[in-house]
Amino acid sequence: MSKLPVISGKQCIRALLKKCFVIKRQESSHIILRCSDPFCQLVVPNHKILDRGLLRAIIRQAGISIDEFIELL
DSSP: OOOOOOOOHHHHHHHHHHHTOEEEEEETTEEEEEETTTTEEEEEEOOSSOOHHHHHHHHHHHTOOHHHHHHHO
């Protein structure tokens, strides 16, 4: 398992958009993404630096592995 990189919210969103997610809406600094093939909805804060625990939770909710997420970056 690879170590999680330190990334911003925009970089995380860009990687998830490459998967199957689309931007549904934005509420202040939080962007809601949705995937319909297995239904999944994620909230990603648009911050300069995402905490590694938060990033790990987002990856887990997206249903992808850490290595697969790193490849999407």
